[in-house]
Amino acid sequence: MFEVSWTEMCRGTREDYEYLTPAFEQHARGALVDNLIGLLGLLKGPNLGYQVDRYTHSLQSATRALRNRESVDMVVGALLHDVGDGFAPENHSEAAAVLLQPYVDEEVHWVVKHHGIFQGYYYFHHLGGDRNARDRYRDHPSFDRCADFCANYDQNCFDPDYPVMAIEEFRPLLDEVFSRPSRVPGIAPLDPELPPG
Numbered sequence: 001m002f003e004v005s006w007t008e009m010c011r012g013t014r015e016d017y018e019y020l021t022p023a024f025e026q027h028a029r030g031a032l033v034d035n036l037i038g039l040l041g042l043l044k045g046p047n048l049g050y051q052v053d054r055y056t057h058s059l060q061s062a063t064r065a066l067r068n069r070e071s072v073d074m075v076v077g078a079l080l081h082d083v084g085d086g087f088a089p090e091n092h093s094e095a096a097a098v099l100l101q102p103y104v105d106e107e108v109h110w111v112v113k114h115h116g117i118f119q120g121y122y123y124f125h126h127l128g129g130d131r132n133a134r135d136r137y138r139d140h141p142s143f144d145r146c147a148d149f150c151a152n153y154d155q156n157c158f159d160p161d162y163p164v165m166a167i168e169e170f171r172p173l174l175d176e177v178f179s180r181p182s183r184v185p186g187i188a189p190l191d192p193e194l195p196p197g
Contacts, residue, residue, distance in 0.1 A: 036178070059079070064157060065078040071105075073104040074149075076174060077149075110146070118147055122155045
């Protein structure tokens, strides 16, 4: 098996990176959905005062979105909207949005990125905050969509009696979304004949 001879990236050659880049991309893409399901699994555990844990909340959110015939992007966004809770509790919305951004449409990315402040409509005022903090985004074209997301796929997804779908049932949707070419411009491909991203 190929292995570079250096320990500092600045010593690499074009040939090294022509091997390393596709090897990493193939490995990362091949493991991506399993890794995301693993991250979602970090939300299993204590209910923290709710009637369901964060994992069940996520499954319930996605189940409701799928049953309402939302787009594949929105269903996957609903499934993963709180995945950042396990590793980025202070900015979980932004963390989840960054994971989704290369693969989902602009609207779903924006909804997931802002759902935390929109969700605050339901409880910020109980903690001395401004429940209308979301109004700073009132003129954004996805404002109503985010408010709808929180009303239908977030604030109401703590019901222990709601029949949720199993994570395995969402696997085909995850595979579909995360097999797409990246929408985020980034590193130019090695082959100049290939389109970027």
